[in-house]
Amino acid sequence: MTTVLDSLPLNDVLRDILSPFDLPPVEDVATRRRLARTLLSGRDNGFEGLALAYAVIAFCASTEDGAAAVLDAVRDNAEALVLDGVRGGYVLLPCAQDQHAGLARELYDRVGGDVWMAVAWAPRRDLAAARATAQDVLRIAAGRAPGVYELRTVLADFVVLRQPHVAERLARMIEPVVAQQPLLDALRAFIAEDGNRAAAARRLDIHRSTLDHRLRLVERLTGCRPASPRALLTLSVALTAHSCPEVPLPH
Amino acid sequence: MLVDAGRLLHEEFLAVYRAAAADADGWEDAAEAVAHRVGSRLVSARVPVAQVVVALRSTDRLLTETMLDDGGDARALAAVGTVLAAELMSAFCAQDDGLADALFAGDTPDDAAPFYTVVSVRGVVTDRVVSAFRKRGPVFPATSGHLLLPVAEAVALPLCREVREELGGEVWFCLAERPAARVALARNEVDEIDALVASLGRPPGVYRIDDMLFESAVIRTPEARDELGRVVAPLLANPVLVETVLALLEADGNRAEAVKKLFIHRSTIDYRLWQIEQLTGLSPVNPRDLAVLGTAIALSRTNSLG
Numbered sequence: 001m002t003t004v005l006d007s008l009p010l011n012d013v014l015r016d017i018l019s020p021f022d023l024p025p026v027e028d029v030a031t032r033r034r035l036a037r038t039l040l041s042g043r044d045n046g047f048e049g050l051a052l053a054y055a056v057i058a059f060c061a062s063t064e065d066g067a068a069a070v071l072d073a074v075r076d077n078a079e080a081l082v083l084d085g086v087r088g089g090y091v092l093l094p095c096a097q098d099q100h101a102g103l104a105r106e107l108y109d110r111v112g113g114d115v116w117m118a119v120a121w122a123p124r125r126d127l128a129a130a131r132a133t134a135q136d137v138l139r140i141a142a143g144r145a146p147g148v149y150e151l152r153t154v155l156a157d158f159v160v161l162r163q164p165h166v167a168e169r170l171a172r173m174i175e176p177v178v179a180q181q182p183l184l185d186a187l188r189a190f191i192a193e194d195g196n197r198a199a200a201a202r203r204l205d206i207h208r209s210t211l212d213h214r215l216r217l218v219e220r221l222t223g224c225r226p227a228s229p230r231a232l233l234t235l236s237v238a239l240t241a242h243s244c245p246e247v248p249l250p251h
Numbered sequence: 252m253l254v255d256a257g258r259l260l261h262e263e264f265l266a267v268y269r270a271a272a273a274d275a276d277g278w279e280d281a282a283e284a285v286a287h288r289v290g291s292r293l294v295s296a297r298v299p300v301a302q303v304v305v306a307l308r309s310t311d312r313l314l315t316e317t318m319l320d321d322g323g324d325a326r327a328l329a330a331v332g333t334v335l336a337a338e339l340m341s342a343f344c345a346q347d348d349g350l351a352d353a354l355f356a357g358d359t360p361d362d363a364a365p366f367y368t369v370v371s372v373r374g375v376v377t378d379r380v381v382s383a384f385r386k387r388g389p390v391f392p393a394t395s396g397h398l399l400l401p402v403a404e405a406v407a408l409p410l411c412r413e414v415r416e417e418l419g420g421e422v423w424f425c426l427a428e429r430p431a432a433r434v435a436l437a438r439n440e441v442d443e444i445d446a447l448v449a450s451l452g453r454p455p456g457v458y459r460i461d462d463m464l465f466e467s468a469v470i471r472t473p474e475a476r477d478e479l480g481r482v483v484a485p486l487l488a489n490p491v492l493v494e495t496v497l498a499l500l501e502a503d504g505n506r507a508e509a510v511k512k513l514f515i516h517r518s519t520i521d522y523r524l525w526q527i528e529q530l531t532g533l534s535p536v537n538p539r540d541l542a543v544l545g546t547a548i549a550l551s552r553t554n555s556l557g
Contacts, residue, residue, distance in 0.1 A: 101532070133474055151478045152532055155543055159468040159475045166468045169461060195504060195538040229504050229538035229545070234465065236539055 023049040026078055036081035036092055042128030051079070051094030053123045055103050058134035060088030060142060060247045062114040073110045085250035088138075090131065095121060104148045116141045116247075117148045136161055138247050140240055145192075156233050157240040167241035174238035176221040183221070186214035190226055191236045254296040256306035261313070263289050264335060268314040271331035272323025279334060286335045290342025294389065295362075297401065300343050301386040307336055343389070351393035354434045364401035366430045369437040370411060371397055371445045373423040374455065383414045397438055404428035404459065411457045423448055424457045443467055450553035466546055476550075483547035485530040493548055495523045496535055500545040504538045 024031040040056070061067040067087045074080040074091055081092040095103055104119035118137035122130035133151055140157040141149035151158060160167045177183045185204055190211070193199035201208040215226045222238070224231035267285050270278035293303055311332045318328050353360060354367065372380050377396050384390035384398065387410060391399040400407050404426060411424045425444040429437035440460060447463045460467060469475050486492050495513065499520075502508035510520050524535050533540040 129474070150532075151474065152482050152543075153540075155469075155475055155478060155482075156465050156539065159465065159472045162472045162475070163468040166464050170464060173461070191539075194536070227503050229500055229542040233539045233542035237465065 023078065023081070026076060032081055033083055036083040036090065039081065039092060039124065039127050040083060040090060040131045042125075044125050044127075050124060053095060053097065053121065054092045054127060054130070055095035055100035055119055055121050056127060056130040056134045057091040057093065057104050057107065057117055057119045058088070058131070058138040058247075058249060059091065059115060059117045060138060060249065061116070063087070066111075066113050066115050069111045069113065070107070070115060073107060083250055085248055087248040089250055090134070092127070097121060101148065101150050104150075108148045114146050116144075116146055119148060119150050133158075135247070135249055138249070139244055142247050143240065143244065156237045157244075160237050160241050161244060170234070170238035170241040173222050173224075174235065174242050177218050177235075178239075178242055180217075183214050183218055186211055187218050187226065187235060188239070190215060191232065191239075195227070195229070195232060254293065254298050256293060256298050256303050257309060259289065259293070260306050260310040264310060264314060267335065268318050268323075268328065268331060271327040272318035272321065274324040274327045278327070278331065282331055282334045283338050286338030287342060290339040293339075294342050297388055299386065299388045300340075303339065303343070307339060311336070343385075351391040351397065351399045352395075354399065354431060355393055355395065355397075355438060357432075357435065359431050363431045366403065366428055367391075367399045367401055367434050367437070368404050368407035368426050368428045369397050369399055369434055369441050370407065371423075371425045371438075371441040373445060373449070374421045375418055379418060380414065383417055384410070387414070395438070397441065399434065408457065408459070415455075415457055421455045423453075423455055426457065426459055443470070446553060447549075451549040465542075466550060469546065469550065479543075479547045479550060482531050482533060482544070483551050486527065486544070486548065487551060489526075489530075492523055492527050492530070495520065496527065496541070496544045496548060499524075499535055500541055504536075504541055 023035070026032070039050070039054070044050075059067070059070050061070065064087055067084070067089065070091070071082060071084055071089070074082060074093075077093075079094050083090045083092075091107070093103055093107075098121075100119050100121035104117050108115065108117050116138060118134045118141055120130040120133040120137070136158055137149050137151055137154055140154040140161070141147070160170060177187060186200070186206075189200040189203045190197070193203060197208060197211060201211040204211065218235070219225050222235065224235050226232050226235060263285055267278065267282045270281060315328050315332065319325060350360065350363070354363065377392060377398070381390055381392050381398065384400065389401055391401075393399065400410070402410070407426055407428070411426060415422050415424055423445065425441040425448065427437040427440040427444070429440075444458050444460060444463050444467070447466050448458050451466070453462075469479060486496070495509070498512045499506065499509040502512060506517070506520055506524075510517055513520065527544070528534045528536075531544065533544055535541045535544060
C-alpha cells in the first residue's frame with residue numbers, strides 16, 4: 001500500500017479529499033444527533049465530513065405523528081443532520097446561499113399536513129444565530145397557517161420579539177381589543193384574509209357591515225386604521241407581541 | 252398643586268406697594284427679594300408665564316390705583332411696578348440658561364424636574380417655537396436646537412399639537428420622555444424618529460416612537476436589517492417597481508387607485524406586482540408584505556440597511 005502525508009494510507013487521503021460528506025452512517029442516530037446539537041449550539045467541532053453552510057429548518061407539528069413524518073422524510077438522507085424533540089425539531093441540510101427556502105419547501109411538500117417550518121441559512125460557524133432566528137420565526141409562524149416561513153415573511157413580528165420595549169408598547173396598545181372577543185375575531189379574520197373585507201366577513205359568518213363596524217371600533221381603540229397596510233402590519237404585530245407562545249423545540 | 256397667580260401676587264406685593272407708597276427706606280431691596288421669592292415659586296409650580304403676565308398687569312393696576320387714591324408717592328409707585336416685573340420675569344428666564352445643555356451633558360441640577368420630554372423641531376426657527384411654548388409653560392432650549400419640557404409625554408403631546416397648529420406651515424415635531432438623568436437618550440430617540448420621518452416622507456405633524464415602532468425596531472435588530480437589505484436590493488435596481496410599491500402603499504393597497512396614480516393599465520400593474528414578488532419573495536398584494544416593502548425602500552433611502 002502506498003503511503004503519503006505522515007504515512008496515512010493513500011486511500012484515506014483520497015477519501016478525505018473526494019468525499020466531503022463522510023458522516024457517521026444514518027443508522028447511528030445518536031452520534032448524528034450529537035453532531036447536530038454541537039453545530040446548532042455554535043461549536044464547530046471540525047468534523048471532517050461537514051458542509052461549509054447549512055439550511056437550518058426548525059419545525060413543529062400539531063401532533064407527534066406530524067413531527068414523525070418530517071423525520072421520516074429525511075431519515076435516508078445521508079447529508080441531513082437532525083436534532084429531534086417530541087412535536088418539533090431541527091433539520092440541518094447542506095445548502096448554498098439563497099437555496100434554503102426552496103429546500104425547505106421541497107421538504108414541506110413531501111410531508112404536508114399541519115406542519116410549520118421556519119428556515120434560515122448560515123455558514124457552519126454561524127449556525128447558532130441561524131438556529132435562534134429559525135426558532136423565533138417558528139414561534140411567529142405557529143400562530144399562522146401551516147407552511148414554510150422565513151425571516152422576511154415574518155420580519156415585522158420578528159423585530160418586535162427581539163425588542164422587548166417595543167413589544168411592551170404594542171401589547172399595551174392592543175390590550176383593549178384583545179379584551180373584546182368579537183373585535184379580536186374581526187381583526188384576526190381581516191388579517192388572515194389579507195385585508196379582504198368580504199372574505200373576512202364570510203370567514204366569521206357575519207354581515208359585512210358588522211365587520212366594518214367592528215374594525216372601526218378597533219381603530220377607535222388603537223388609533224390604527226386597519227385599511228392602511230402600515231397600520232394593519234402594526235395591529236398584526238401587536239397581536240404577536242400580546243401573545244406568542246413558545247414552540248416545542250429541543251434544547 | 253394649583254397656584255392662583257393673581258391672588259398670590261396681590262397678597263405678596265401688597266406690603267411692597269405700601270412701603271413704596273410711603274417711600275419707606277429700603278423698599279427697593281424688599282421689592283427685589285419678594286419678587287424673586289414669588290418668581291421662583293411660580294416657576295416651580297409651572298405656572299405659564301402668560302398667566303403671570305396677565306396677573307402682574309392687573310395686580311399692578313389695582314395696587315397702584317389704591318395707593319394713589321390714598322395719596323401715595325406717585326414716582327415710587329411707578330418705579331415699584333418695574334422693579335417687581337423685572338425681578339419676577341428674570342425668575343422665568345434664569346432657568347433657561349444652560350439647563351437643557353447641562354442635562355444633555357449628564358449633569359442633573361438639584362432643581363431639575365423628575366423627568367422631561369425632549370422635542371425636536373424641523374421646518375421652523377427654534378426661537379418662534381420657544382416663544383410659542385413659553386406662552387403655555389416652562390420650556391428649556393438647548394444649543395443643539397432641542398427643547399426640554401418639564402412634563403410627561405402624554406401632556407407634551409397635545410401641547411405640541413397645539414403649538415404646531417398655531418405656527419402653521421410645514422413643521423415637524425418629534426418627542427420622547429425620559430427621567431432627568433437620562434434625557435440624552437430621549438434626544439437620541441427624537442433624532443432617530445425625526446430622521447425616519449424625514450426619509451419616509453411623512454407629512455408635517457407631531458411624531459412619537461409609537462409612530463415609528465417597526466422602523467426603529469428594524470434598525471436595532473441586525474439580522475432584520477440585513478434581511479431587509481437583501482429583500483430590497485433587487486427592487487432598488489428597478490425604479491419603476493419602487494414607484495409601483497410606493498403608489499400602491501399610498502392607495503392603501505387598492506390596485507384600481509394605484510393604476511390611476513401611475514397612469515398605467517391594470518394588466519401592467521399586475522405584471523409589475525408579479526415581478527416584485529419574484530424578486531423579493533414578498534407579495535405586494537398582501538397588505539402586511541406591502542408595508543414591509545415600503546419600509547424597506549424607505550430605510551434604504553436613509554442608508555439604514557447597511
